[in-house]
Amino acid sequence: MRPPTIRDVAERAGVSKSLVSLVLRGSEQVRPEKREAVLAAVDELGYRPNAAARSLSERRTRTVGVLLHDMRNPWFVELLDGLNSRLHDNGLRMLLADGHLNRRLGEDLTRTFTELRVDGLIAVGTLPPSEALRTAAAQVPTVVAGAREPTLPHVDVVAGDDQLGARLATEHLIALGHRRIGHIAGDGVVGALRRRSFETVMREHGLSDLAAVERGDLTEEGGYRATVRLLSAPERPTAVLAFNDMSCVGALSAAEELGLSVPRDLSLVGYDNTYVSRLRHLWLTTVDNASHDVGRRAAQSLLDRIADPTRPAQVVLTTPTLEIRGTTSPPAGR
Amino acid sequence: MRPPTIRDVAERAGVSKSLVSLVLRGSEQVRPEKREAVLAAVDELGYRPNAAARSLSERRTRTVGVLLHDMRNPWFVELLDGLNSRLHDNGLRMLLADGHLNRRLGEDLTRTFTELRVDGLIAVGTLPPSEALRTAAAQVPTVVAGAREPTLPHVDVVAGDDQLGARLATEHLIALGHRRIGHIAGDGVVGALRRRSFETVMREHGLSDLAAVERGDLTEEGGYRATVRLLSAPERPTAVLAFNDMSCVGALSAAEELGLSVPRDLSLVGYDNTYVSRLRHLWLTTVDNASHDVGRRAAQSLLDRIADPTRPAQVVLTTPTLEIRGTTSPPAGR
DNA sequence: GACCAGCTTTGGACCGTTCCAGAACGTACG
DNA sequence: CGTACGTTCTGGAACGGTCCAAAGCTGGTC
Structure with missing residues (x-):
């Protein structure tokens, strides 16, 4: 039947x-x-x-593939929301695939999506550099959202302005009176941008010598370890700007373990305004990247690119804002 | 070209x-x-x-659709991992769709998936009851994973044993010496099972009169409010069993706000062993549902059901374990 | 050399849609 | 009443694969 x-x-x-x-x-x-x-x-x-029959005949699927870097990191949820609403308004459906799950299996998601003949591809977050994405991007309209790389010929990039975001956070700490400030640095271009911006702002305020940087990864564990290193310096910082909320939570734990009270003894700023930062018990001061907006604009970029696949690659940056919550205050001595 | x-x-x-x-x-x-x-x-x-052409001719897609309840709640990540690995081993790919995002848009995901003619459907978590799922389940092999409802004619259910899980947690608290224990209750069948099991165990220990239950939703906010109500009773509980990790985090905040130290003044147990519970700064004692296993078994159930769509519906329960971390200890007075 | 079996290879039908050229059916007009 | 033109409707050809019956090769045997 x-x-x-x-x-x-x-x-x-x-x-x-x-x-x-x-x-x-x-x-x-x-x-x-x-x-x-x-x-x-x-x-x-x-x-x-039957969608298969239809798309075979129409030669398009009205479907866009979304490549997620890793679902364990919750920052992209808002972004997807924005993405989805705009795509939906234009009659496109969205299919998700998580890179982390599949990478382990050695499966190549871009392959799945190209076989499906999706009308467009959205890479969310910094994906590990892959030849596959490059070839896929050459065949189907592609947009990178919430990350700054890879930079490929006809691929638009939509993300928060990391430079500005890191600046807002750093200036906030300086305005509060902090002088000796640490930074937990992240990977890739995004990591580099935030770090450089941090250093620039410190320099602008003549605080270059008081800036300390430790490398974390994007996880809580990495943040914890980087913070332990930062705080074990002879003169320890009174504030730390973390690469993202997850590593900021790690920093929180490190502070606690060393008997420091946050924010009295140590101010902390996260990045991404994820729901984790909004948990009352954590209540991190953090930078909001306007993720919903990033999603919407990424969708728009994709729509434009589908309409004209050959137009030059664009970089669209959204304006971040600082979300001041419970983990920042003037330093204790002041 | x-x-x-x-x-x-x-x-x-x-x-x-x-x-x-x-x-x-x-x-x-x-x-x-x-x-x-x-x-x-x-x-x-x-x-x-071309996947469309192939599936048109083969009359199958080698694809299963996964309906997520809401990506904001991170408990399902492990489950998906287990699901994906087993499906992948059997040559099936997995497509994700988030119900929460799309529901707002009034779009019906089962529709998308039935149009795609997926070979199977997996509903992850408790979805709002919908006629759509019922009709979809009548046409395509369907399995519910990580939830206990809906119960439909040819739909298997694979989940953790909520009764046992709640029992483990409650007995743990009683063994520590707690007598007056509160419970933050959740929605649906899962909520009812955990609640009833909590009450049963309390009764078995002659503690029925000391059991208090407040309804929360599944969010932090709901957990916070329920805990405030629990703690404002004349004789307040020394321990709280929360429906899930999220509401447990809410309980943590409530305790903090009322000046109670966890676990000294108040022990807390979460549920799901999500990565949130593993954040060092929270470090919740929680019940582990063996989600990875739930995922694998759900995949197996689906494979079996694809092979024989008419076999009677099964309920498969995995055995939960207690993950003892930092939010439980003997009560202060003891 | 004819015949057969088994391995390779092929053409054509089919899957369920969309699209297009043209048929059928009004209806208005000279 | 014949013609022209709009509106509605239809059959058949794609779309890009899989599947199957049958054809073409090989080599071995008598």
């Missing part, structure tokens, strides 16, 4: 399959009574169009 | 399209030199099979 096809519907409604197709695609050129008949037949049979 | 088809490959390799198809599907019946020629042509042209 196979699912009904458009021909079954046609037969039942007493019309040709072409007319059914017309009705289903919302044509105006159909007499109301026939339309009724077709819709009734669709309903009675529980007909659902 | 369209992507190459199997016919382009055939022409280039100087064979028929049928032979190309044979090679690509790994037939043994092909002479090595032809195989080489075909593979070379595939490589030179960058040929990728």
Whole structure:
């Protein structure tokens, strides 16, 4: 007993399959009574169009593939929300795939998506550099969202302005009176941008000598370890700017373990304004990247690129804001 | 310039399209030199099979759709990992869709998946009851993972044993010496099971009168508010069993706000062993549902059901374990 | 050399849609 | 009444694969 096809519907409604197709695609050129008949037949049979057949014939899928770096890191949820709403408004559906899960299996997600012939590809977050993405991007309109790399010929990049974000955070700490400030640095271009911006601002305030940087990864563990290193310096910083919220939580634990009270003895700033930072018990001061907006704009970029695949690559940056919560205050001595 | 088809490959390799198809599907019946020629042509042209065409002809997609309840709640990540690895081993790919994002848009994900003619459907977590899922489940093999509902005719359920999990947690608290114990109750069947099990264990120990229950939702906010209510009772509990980790974090905040130290003045137990509970700064004692295992078994159930769609619905329960961390200890008075 | 079996290879039908050219059916007009 | 033109409807050809029956090769045997 196979699912009904458009021909079954046609037969039942007493019309040709072409007319059914017309009705289903919302044509105006159909007499109301026939339309009724077709819709009734669709309903009675529980007909659902076959997406494969449709996309084979239409040569497009109205589907975009979203490559996630790793679902364990919750920063992208808002972004997806923005992405999805804008795509949905334009009749595109979104399919997700998590790189982390599949990478372990040695599977290449871009392959899945290119076989599916998605109309577009969105890479969310910094993906490990891969030849696969490069070739995929050459064949299907692609946008990178919430990351700054890779930079490829016809690939747009939509992300928060990391330079500005790190500046806001650093200036906030300096304005509070902090002088000796540490930074937990992250990976890749994003990591480099935030770090450089931190250093620049410190220099602008004549505080270069009081800036300390330790490398973390993007995890809590990494943040913890980097903070332990920062705080074991002879003169320890009174504030730390973390690369992201996760490593900021690690910093929080490190502070606690060393008997430092946050924010009294140590101010902390995270980055991304994830829901983790909003947990009351953590309540991190953090930089908000306007992720929802990043998502929406990424969707728009993709739509534009689908319309004109050859236009030059763009970089769109959103303006971050500082979200001041409970982990920052003036340093104790002041 | 369209992507190459199997016919382009055939022409280039100087064979028929049928032979190309044979090679690509790994037939043994092909002479090595032809195989080489075909593979070379595939490589030179960058040929990728068209999934739509293939599934149209094969009448299956080798794809299963995964419906997520809400990505904001991180408990399912492990589950997906288990799911994915088992499915992958059996040549199935997994497509994700988040219900929360799309529900707002009024879009019905089961519709998307049925149009794609996925070979199977996995509902992860408690989804809002929907007619759509019921009809979808009638047409395509479906498994519910990490939730206990809905119960539908040919739908398997794979989840942690909530009764046992709540028992482990409650007994742990009682063994530590707690007598007056509160519970933050959750929604749905899962919520009811955990709650009832909590009450049963309390009764078994003659502590029925000292058990207090407040309803939370599944969020931090809900946990916070429920805890405030629990702690404002004239005789306040010395321990709280939360429905999940998120609401446990809310409880943590409530305790902090009321000047109670955890675990000295108040012991807390979460549920799900999410990465949030593993954050060093929170370090929640929690119940581990063996999510990875739930995922693997759900995949197996789906595979079995695809093989025999009419077999009766099964309920598979995994055995939870207690993960004792930093939020439980004997009560202060003891 | 004819015949057969077994291995390789092939052409064509089919999967369920969309799209397009043209047929059928009014309807208005000279 | 014949013609022209709009509107509605239809059959058949794609789309890019898989599958199957049958054809083409090989080599061995009598």
